[in-house]
Amino acid sequence: MRNFAGIENKYAAYDIASVLLKSIPYDGTSTWGKGANKAFDAFIEASENMELYDIETNTEVYKKGIHILPEISEQSSPETVFKTVYNNTKELLKTDKFLTFFGGEHSISIGIIKAFYEKYPEITILQLDAHSDLRKDYLGSKYNHACALHDANKNCNLIQVGIRSMDISETKYINKEKCFFAEDIYGADNWMQKSIDLMSDKVYITFDLDALDPSIMPATGTPEPGGFDWNTIIKYLRKIFDQRNVLGFDIVELAPIEGNKAPNFLVAKLYYKMLSYKFRK
Numbered sequence: 001m002r003n004f005a006g007i008e009n010k011y012a013a014y015d016i017a018s019v020l021l022k023s024i025p026y027d028g029t030s031t032w033g034k035g036a037n038k039a040f041d042a043f044i045e046a047s048e049n050m051e052l053y054d055i056e057t058n059t060e061v062y063k064k065g066i067h068i069l070p071e072i073s074e075q076s077s078p079e080t081v082f083k084t085v086y087n088n089t090k091e092l093l094k095t096d097k098f099l100t101f102f103g104g105e106h107s108i109s110i111g112i113i114k115a116f117y118e119k120y121p122e123i124t125i126l127q128l129d130a131h132s133d134l135r136k137d138y139l140g141s142k143y144n145h146a147c148a149l150h151d152a153n154k155n156c157n158l159i160q161v162g163i164r165s166m167d168i169s170e171t172k173y174i175n176k177e178k179c180f181f182a183e184d185i186y187g188a189d190n191w192m193q194k195s196i197d198l199m200s201d202k203v204y205i206t207f208d209l210d211a212l213d214p215s216i217m218p219a220t221g222t223p224e225p226g227g228f229d230w231n232t233i234i235k236y237l238r239k240i241f242d243q244r245n246v247l248g249f250d251i252v253e254l255a256p257i258e259g260n261k262a263p264n265f266l267v268a269k270l271y272y273k274m275l276s277y278k279f280r281k
Contacts, residue, residue, distance in 0.1 A: 004066045005272070006048040017065030019275060020097045022088075024072045024108040026081050029144040030221045035255030036105045040071070042256040043102060043271070046264035050272065056238075057280040061272065064279050067097075078107060078143035086111030093119050098278060100271070103252030105221070106133060106148040109206045112250055113149075116204045117156040120247065124157040124199040125149070126240070128233070129208040130182075130224035132166040134173040148206070159195055161185075161236075162211040165224050182226050192236050196243055203240065205249035205274075209267065219263035220253045230266070234273055241277035249274060 003012040004021060011017075027037035052062050069092075074084040089112045092099050101112055106129075117123050127133070127149050134153055138144040142151075146167075152158050153173055164182035166174070178198055185191040210220045213227035240246065254267050 001068070002044055002048075004044065004047050004068060005050055005052055005062055005268070007052070007062045007066065011062055011065050012067055013065070014067045017067035018098055018279065019064060019066045020069055020092065020095070020099055021066060022069045022072070022092070022099070022101045024085060024101060024104040026072070026075060026104045026108055028075060028081065028105075029078055029107050029139070029141065029146075030105045034221065036103055036221060036253055038256055039104065039254035039267075040102055042261075042264040043254065043267050046261060047268035047272070050265065050268050052272075054272065054276040056273075057276045059276050059280050061276045061279050064275075066275070078141045081107070082111045082143045084111070086115055089115035090118075099248035100275075101248070101250035102271075103250065103254070105145045106206075106208050106252045107143055107145040108252060109148050109250050110143055110151055112248075113152045113204065113206065114155075116247065117152065120202050121156070122200050123202045123204055123247065124159060124244075125152045126199065126203055126205045127152075127158060127160045127208070128162055128205065128211040128228075129160065130162060130164050130210040130227060131208070131222065132160060132163050132170050132174055132179070133208075134170040135167065136173075148208075157198075157200055159198055161195055162228060164226050186226075189235075192239055196240060199240075199244055201245050203244045203246050205240070205246060207249060207251045207270075209251065209253045212266075216266060217263055219255050219257045219260065221255050222253075234270075237274060238277050241274070246278055
């Protein structure tokens with residue numbers, strides 16, 4: 001069993017770990033680029049080549065303990081994947097651990113988010129994404145990756161950031177007061193605090209990697225031009241973790257490219273940065 005970042009077993013044991021990491025390598029509804037089912041191994045391999053002292057926060061967050069849980073291997077249908085993820089997340093929420101999830105495609109987030117908002121009805125869901133993902137159903141299922149935030153939008157405070165692609169059918173669902181389109185945030189940073197002010201104290205982050213620009217994140221199923229650069233996104237994430245109680249997060253839609261390890265390393269660094277911000281205090 002490999003540990004995140006190759007950390008010693010004493011920092012990876014369940015009993016001492018503050019962080020749980022759950023792999024959900026489902027890629028059953030993606031409609032263009034495939035490969036998200038291979039993401040976790042690429043992510044772990046990259047993490048093993050990452051230096052674990054974070055300069056910005058002056059921390060070594062791995063010492064808080066990061067335990068990798070058994071993966072969810074269910075693949076039979078979008079509906080059964082949703083049910084399995086939802087029920088598993090409800091059980092994990094009974095622990096006192098910080099929960100993190102790794103896809104897989106974005107449909108894995110539907111069950112996770114439902115479990116979180118049922119336990120924390122006041123929670124805000126922050127969606128970092130190129131696509132609005134608000135379709136009621138797609139290709140015969142409401143658990144398709146194109147529907148990843150439809151249920152959250154109906155049942156909790158959804159803040160969408162980085163959106164730059166959507167279907168016209170989604171315009172009837174989107175709340176423009178809580179959606180920060182990519183075209184409106186270029187070259188500015190006042191949107192950061194404005195979006196945070198719309199969040200409740202408790203926040204769950206769902207991070208679709210196509211929120212990032214393809215120049216730094218080409219390894220995703222549906223890359224869209226005009227996304228975030230590295231420094232902007234980590235500045236924003238730090239503000240969120242500083243001002244709000246982030247209860248968990250998922251990272252989805254990494255589709256590794258053979259021969260190009262840079263995107264995999266970026267994702268490992270992103271995951272570690274988010275933990276560093278969470279626990280730096």
